[in-house]
Amino acid sequence: MKSYMRVIPKGMSARHIAYLVSAMLLGAYPFVFREPYFLYVMINMLLYAFLGEAWNIIGGYAGQCALGHVAFFGLGAYTSSMLFIKFGVSPWLGMLVGAFLAGGVAVAIGWPCFRLRGAYFALATIAFAEMVRVLFNHWEFVGGAVGLRLPVLSDSFKAFQFRSYIPYYWIIFAFFVFSFLLVYRLSKSKMGFYWRAIRSDPDAAESLGIDTTKYKLISMFISSFLVSMGGTFYSQLVLYVDPASVLVRDLSVRVALVAIVGGMGTIEGPVLGSFIMILLSSLIRARFGEVPGLHLVIFATILIVISTYEPRGMMAILENLRSWAERRRSVAAP
C-alpha cells in the first residue's frame, strides 16, 4: 500500500486517477478508431455528456426541474447560423453571442418562473420551449419550418467546418472537459453548497439568508449558456438547422435523462448516463438495424426503473455495489 501511495502526487484520490485514465482513453480514441461511424458515435456521446453536465447544474445541483432546455440549444444553433449566413460572422463568435443571448433569455424567463413552486416551474419551462418552437416554425426570416442550410465550405477553423470528424471530436472533447471541470469546481464552491441547500429545502435556505432567486438564476444562466454552445456545435456538425431537429421536446427530455439515469447532482453521472445511452443505441443498431424508436424504448424502460427504484441513478448503484463488495471483503478478511 505504501509504495503505491508514493507514486500518486499528494492530494490525489482514486477518483482523480479514474478521471485521468478516462481522459486519456478518450484522448486516445480518435487515434485508434478512425472510421467516421465510430467517431460520430463518440462525438454524440461527448455532446450528450456535455449537455447533461449543463442540465445537471440547474436540475441536479440547484434541484429545479427545468424541461425547456431545448429552447436554449435551438437559440445557440440559430444565432450562430444566422450570423454566419447573413453577416459572415465566424460561428465561434456566433457561439458566444448565442450563449449570452440564451443566458439572457434564461434569466428573463427564470425571473418570473422561479416564483413558481414544484411542478408549475417544470410546466412553465415546457410552455416556454413549445412557444419558441412554434415561433421559429412560422418565422420566415429564420427559414420557418424548412430551416437553415449552412453553406458547405472547405476545411476552415474560422468557419467551424471540417470534412473529417476528427476536429469535431477534439472540439466537443474540449467542451466536455471544460464543462466537467466547471461543474467540478462549482460543486466544491460556496455556490455549489448554496444550490444543494436550495435543492433540499428552499425555505430553510431562504431563512438562512441565501438569496435563493439569485443563485437559481445564476445556475440557470450557466446551464443555458453551456447548452447553447452545444447547439452551435450541433449545427456546425450537421450544417443544417430546423425546428424539428433543434427545438423538439424530446431533446429537453434526453438532455435531462442522461443526467438522471447516470446520477443527478454528481459530477460523473451525466457522463455515465450518456455513455450508457450511446452504447445502447449503437449496440441495438448493430444488432437489429434501423428500427426506429427501439433504443429509446429500452432507454425509457431503464429511465422508469431507475427513477422508480433508485432515484439517485447509476452512480448510486455503483456506490452500493462497491460498499457491498467492501463489506464482503471485510467479513471474509478477519
Place this chain on the structure above:
Amino acid sequence: MPPDARLIIGVVLSGLLMGGVYALVSGGLSLIWGVLKVVNMAHGSFLMLSMYLVYWLWRLTGLDPLLTIPITVTLFFLLGICVQKGIIRHILEASLVNQIFVTFGMWMLMNNLALMLWKADFRTVSNPLVAGGFGIMGVRFSLPKLVSFAFSILATCTIWLFLQKTKIGIAIRAVAQDRKAAWLMGIDVNRIYEVSFGLGLAAVGLAGSLLANFFSVYPYVGDIFHIFALTIVTLGGFGSISGSFIAGLIIGLAEAVSAFINPALKYLVVFAIFLIILLLKPEGLREAL
C-alpha cells in the same frame, strides 16, 4: 344571416365542440393530479394508445369507433389500475424530478413503441358511423364533433356526479384534500389512488374512441393534446373537474378563433395563455368557481 357571421358562428361552435373533448381528456389529467399530486406527463400517450386500439379494432374486426367505447373505457380503467399498482405507487413519496421523469419515461416508452410497431404513418378510420356534417341556418356542423361533444359532456357530468354523490367519490375528494387525514378516517388510500388513476385513464380511453372518428392516428398524436390538457388543467385549477370543463371550452374556443385569424397562431395563443396563467395565477380558476 350574412355569410361572414355564419362563418364566425361556425368557427366558434366548432371550437366549443372540440373544447368538449379537450375537457374530457383534461378532466382525467386533473383528477390524477388532484388526487395523487403527480403530473402525468404520459397522459397524451395514453390517448394515442387508445386511438390506436380503436383504429385496429376497426381495421381488424370492422367495429365502428363509437361501438368501441365500452371496450376502451373498461380496458383503460384496468390499465390505469395496473400502472398505478406497478409504477406510480412507488413514486408517490419521491422527489418531484423523479415523479416527472417516471411519467416522462412512460411518455417516451409509449410514443417510441408506437413508432416502432406502427411506423410514423397517419392512419384514419374511413366511413365511421357518424361522418360528414349538416347545416342549420347556413352554419355548418361536423357530426362526429357534435357526437363527441355530447359524449364528452355526458362523461364529464357522470364523473362529476360520481365524485359528488357516491361514497367512493367522496372518499376520492377526501384523499385529494388531505391524504393523511383520509387515511386516519379509515379510507383505503391505495385503493382510492387506483380508482382515481383508472378513472383518469378511462376518460382518455373514451376520448380515444371519440377522436378516432375524425382525427388521424400517428405516434405523436397525443403530444399536442397533452400540452392542451396541461394548459387546461392549469387554467381550471388541478383537481377541479368543473374548472377543467370550463377551461376546456375556453381553450377550444381560443384555438379555433386564433386558427381562423391565422393558422400559424393556433398553438402560439394556447401556449401564451398557458405561460400567462402560470405566471399570474398558477392556482387557476378553481377559487373563482
